[in-house]
Amino acid sequence: MARDATEAQSKKPHIVVLASPGLGHVTPLFEFAKRLVLLHGCHVTFLNIPTEASLAQTQLLHSPNLPLGLSVVDFPTVDLSGVVEDDAPALTRLSVNVQQTLLSLESILLQLHKPQAVVIDLFCTQAFEICKELSIRVFMFFTASTRLLAFSLLLPQLDRDVAGEFVDLPEPIQVPGCSPLRTHDLLDQVRSRKSDDYKWYLYHLSRVSMADGVFLNTWEDLEPAPVRAIRENAFYKKTLTAPVYPIGPVIKETESVTETGSECLAWLDKQPEDSVLFVALGSGGTLSAEQLTELAWGLELSGQRFIWVVRAPDDASACASFFTVGNDTDADARSYLPEGFIERARGRGLEVPSWAPQVAVLQHSSTAAFLSHCGWNSVLESLAHGVPLIAWPLYSEQRMNATMLAEEVGVAMKAVAEDTAETRVVGREEIEKVVRMTVEGGEGKEMRRRARELKESAIKALSNGGPSYESLARVATQWKATLKN
Template identity: 45%
Template sequence: MELQKPTHVALLSSPGLGHLIPTIELGKRFVLNHNFKVTVLAVTSQTSRAETQILNSALTPSLCNVINIPSPDLTGLIHQNDRMLTRLCVMMRQALPTIKSILSEITPRPSALIVDIFGTEAIPIGRKLNIPNYVYVASQAWFLSLLVYSPILDEKIEGEYVDQKEALKIPGCNPVRPEDVVDQMLDRNDREYKEYLGVGKGIPQSDGILVNTWEELQRKDLEALREGGLLSEALNMNIPVYAVGPLVREPELETSSVTKSLLTWLDEQPSESVVYVSFGSGGTMSYEQMTELAWGLELSEWRFVWVVRAPMEGTADAAFFTTGSDGVDEVAKYLPEGFVSRTRKVGLLVPEWAQQVTILKHRSIGGFLSHCGWGSTLESVTNGIPLIAWPLYAEQRMNATLLAEELGLAVRTTVLPTKKVVRREEIARMVREVLQGDENVKSNGIRERVKEVQRSAVNALSEGGSSYVALSHVAKTIQG
């Protein structure tokens, strides 16, 4: 009797850890839960050490076949001032011939192509090859609602979104305050805005949408997006929407010498006594803000682990396409005089990048000062860690509002960090509020709420849970 060959699925990821990691984690779920064969087509930036580490990590090549597509030559196609989303869209567009060639030649022919939001221009390639197409949104459902509704907002609203007096209404969803719109909506004359609208128009052209959230966390937005929902009807979008998250990394099995020494230090600290500070793989801040953050951590009188990189003036995502190679000694020269020596016993500085999931799972971590990238957010809440929301770019302001105002999982700054400098006194106050466990924390219930959401996330992914069932339905549909 001939054994049935496993169903083959191709996943397409754009550059950046926020896209690559969720794509690989989705692929692993198809392999482990449904015995699929998975090929990941990873368009990489060729400048990120972290990308290389993820692609070469122990579990990735053993579970998923990874085809690395080096970044195409963008000479003459982008300008020096073009922002991140423009670069990503142009990069993915230029990679289309390579993507088409791979999809045509790999065997067995994939039964489905699942692209991230920057890969929607590959959907026609899938159609020509008779391959069903899905879009995997590695962020949350409220952001997806704004993204797919933006082409209609573009027709309805005159002037800049940030100048509007009222919140932007999305059928069936919470409105979006003008100050919370994604970066790409800040300047309607910028090339990036046109690329963003193209992404919003491309997603409904797929055969279905997978979202890295779960039913119990964002039921309202998910129902609005689905057939019969107010947003779906406004868009005439009658395709299934599956909540399949939270898909997050497992801790690395092998740890670097830096991580091993860090974990040894964490082992010596009391439970939930350390704030972890990291702004993702691309987040940067000014010299003035870096100084205030250092003073704020010191003034809080709480322990900290800070993933630190040299300050960069300009856009908050300035490090997105850079390699990053500064050591602690190099970065320390930007910190207040004597800071390193004064905080030596209570704080650790980690240069550029850290094994974040391993750190967040440690019992001594009690809070996460985060840029609110959705991947980092999920890694935090699935470990029961409350957040200090410090949004920098992309959809992070929406994430911060969702976390602090709707879900009650975070405290946030009174000023937007991209608009004004957050002062040391406020930083110290937020750290104390999250870590202290005194009457302030009890009154806002943040730690208790985060533990509830953690349990909800575990249940969603467990056999019979909402996300497990949703991904099983996707798998059955792909198998035909």
């Protein structure tokens, strides 16, 4: 039986998938790997970078229920002490981790008998030279929006043409084929050109053109203008000569549900249809103590039902749990929520520590809306299940996503922060207003209608014969053609 399985796999293209650390990168590439195995006749090895991996990442990749034909191989752990400072920003630390880890990539690819192709994410571009040396084709899976890719491919030219900081430009940045980008919405990594994060981001972006193809985690009905621009605009045809393949939404289809998750879903079962606000700020998101208090009061004042994935506050970083998600499920929320909040909200609200079965919650008929950080994976999961959003961007490109969802796609409402000399906080009255409008107001009903249109569109895109399905099928057919007879 084992021999038969080995022979069957030898007749399939062997694809290696490599993601940088962090669930925002690992999750979509892991789901992509499953899709290659289950739908497109490939054998896939997923390479895991275990150094600084969160508990949630480790559990996801080492589940006992992997489909036949998908295996996970861990890189050797690397020692980052003395190579990168402990307080280095997230992208810098991540990029150095990848750089050190990929020193063993060549030997692993040789042990795997040189696969037909390697698929990487944006922050693993050090793999290009290694794979070229071995004559292995490399494809990129862009884990964020195509809107971000369009801006990012412009970045090397902006770096040459603009003298000062991009955030100080007097006018929005003109992105070819797309709506202008307000400087307020610029992603964190390009807000200071002196920072190491900016240098790493520019480094990786300047190498996208080395890919043999770029997979886009989107579908045309969601981002028509950016997809058309990347394909047809003269600037991008010159900048990115490799073909692009919209194959999204690539999201988690299912997930394991813990005992806490089961309690969460049982509570949802008892709530009316379209009545619950789901509050979750992604795998890395954290709030300051002040903002956490305001959010709690806003939810209470709104009078709406809610499920809130609560994490301990962090005044220093909005992405403090990026490398640690899943590690603090035993934390006592009473120690950092307003006194008496849990008791007052009992029956109407449910607090879940650190992590919840997001896909199952978004699928549930009781879920009316999603207060989200607008990370791209969460955006896709929400829209693929027809759920509108309250946009609460925290870091990276999330401000850009929030603006696009609110102003172009029509499925989100922004919570407006109050600027003071010391802080930038969304107040409880603003939260109360936006939550009420989204869950029970006319604006919320219209956003829900639009989100459900996109849900149907996504189903069609992914179905056999749909544009996203066929886009990936074409590449898989090319890979199969390279197999030796």
